[in-house]
Amino acid sequence: MYKIVRKEVLNAQVKLLEIEAPFVARKAEPGQFIILRAYDEGERIPLTIADYDREKGTVTIIFQEVGASTRLLGSLNVGDSLADFCGPLGVASHFEGVKKAAIIGGGLGTAIAYPQAKKLHSMGVDVDVITGFRNKDLIILEKEMAAVSNRLIVTTDDGSNGTKGFVSDILKKLIDEGNTYDVVVAIGPPIMMKVVSDVTRPYGIKTIVSLNPIMIDGTGMCGGCRVTVGGKIKFACVDGPDFDGHQVDFNELIRRLSIYKDHERAAQERHQCRLEGKINA
């Protein structure tokens, strides 16, 4: 079960795996996620469903190697199997009545935003996509995004791909130039989602963000993923992960994401050995 059938390296830290998971593929919708364990005793890792193929019964995930568990996942190859793959979890995105949308992807958030762009595009919605990366070596999914958008702007913080600037500035420019949007979908680091939400607020444009707090079960039984939205506690795994960006307490989210910093550093060091053992083998 849960065999890896395709692996792609999208940039130095970002990898794509296509995994056999027919029960998840059967029901998956954009906006939903899965929780996997690479091996027994491994951590439960939540990852967005980047794509799915109901006929082949596969689900694609795209992930950044940020810590011990994601690096171990990245060291697996075609033919290897995952211990667990659970989903689809969370509420699917809803875009009824949308005619024109802007999709903003920050770094790896581009991968999480891709299925939404694809869905909107397939619904006949006019889609502008803005993706931002630190430099040109980190750019991912350019071709894929181009195929599902009417206009794609790829920007880098350092201007190394020729377009310089933050995604939020570019969005503001587009709005000020007279582009109107029924909805803005902003997915990326919490600080980016916060800034984009601040940009759209004065214009009253509905802004959907996808929150990735620390999760364990993903089914609403631990409350570890709680976020404050509109002054109320929500469990991101069952009430989200999509929320109204104008209502989210981003500062709290950012703070809660740092709870295990020390442990994560230690885990990295411990795993380094295990990982190297694997790579050498």
Next chain:
Amino acid sequence: MPNMSLKKVPIPEQDPQVRNKNFDEVALGYTEEMAIEEAKRCLNCKHKPCIAGCPVNVQIPEFISLIAEGKFAEAYETIIQTNSLPAVCGRVCPQETQCEQRCVRGIKGEPVAIGRLERFAADWAMKHLEKTYEKTPRNGKKVAVIGSGPSGLSCAGDLIKMGYDVTIFEAFHTAGGVLVYGIPEFRLPKALVQKEIDGLLAQGVEIRTNMVIGKTFTIDELFQEGYSAVFIGSGAGLPNFMNIPGENLNGVYSANEFLTRINLMKAYKNDADTPIKRGKTVAVVGGGNVAMDAARSAIRLGADKVYIVYRRSEKELPARLEEIHHAKEEGIIFKFLTNPIRILGDENGWVTGLECVEMELGEPDASGRRRPVVKEGSQHILEVDTVIISIGTSPNPLIRGTTPDLETNQWGCIVADEQTGQTSKEGVFAGGDAVTGAATVILAMGAGKAAAKAIDEYIKSKG
């Protein structure tokens, strides 16, 4: 000649100051000699009051007499006629409010240690008896069981014996429900739960993990997959919070999260992948078994000080007596008649304290317990770096949210017939915490068994 000692034969336990630093089992169990000696305290009363106190009517005097005669295998066989998880129940049942409460020996002195004897018989059997399962012929009908806690396991166990093909759908990556993610290793070794599950697998029960019903499949889809009936034993896993300021600070856990990290994800082991914050000073809010487990886990993770903060008095503590006793021995500090009103944090958002008020007991409330009221001017701060909230759980909405014709009550519990577990939806039965709200292992197990019988009747009636 009965043993007329007023006290139970003591059960060997790890020393409190040793065990509060490890996760090994606290109580070590009776030896054969101890078990026989304790069994001889039973008077074998004609009217058997203890049996009426047992939710699944274990034939208590009968199995105890067999132990007294040294017939341990027969004692075990007697128990499992009505209780499929004796090794678990012997360890975690609240005997003091069930069988042992009715024991005649308890009128003067301590009741017979029925729980310890049940555990002894079960452990003895695990060690000495080669389990063989006769395979009942299959009848070709399929039943789906949702959840692998005690209700689901016992329902599946009975149905497989009746000849049904049984599939358990479990959301987590490991089967066992609260027995594996909630109740800690030091109270209920996980290897023991796994043995019970292995027994079901050996009889042909199929367990499919990573299956979240309501997400991966809906109940209607299970019927489309060819299941003739569905049993819902999905428990009450949704943690309640207090809705006081500061609950989202770093260092505030629900008991469910804290215990899941420790038990299911093994975060108590130093090299575990899943992290947990090892607090130095910890306040656990609540007074049930869950609160005791969280507090005793926190001290084992190396905390210097662990408080139980409970708004009523010691008498009202809902936890098992033995757990309260063990917690005290291990150095847990009880703050009774104390209610939290705010969690305080530092400039980086980490917990620094729990602000509380003291309470007095007023008039009895609907549950008959005296209602606590705030004492004027009693505000004070407990300095802690971790707060664990253990004020109860409710059933998870995933199933009811995707099964429109399944009736639930105002607390989100599934409405089901007490005798049969029949719900408002044809072919769907339910039991355990999903129906009653957070309760006990034995009640969940009993409900699973009752539903298995009703499911059999239902399927037969459909021909």
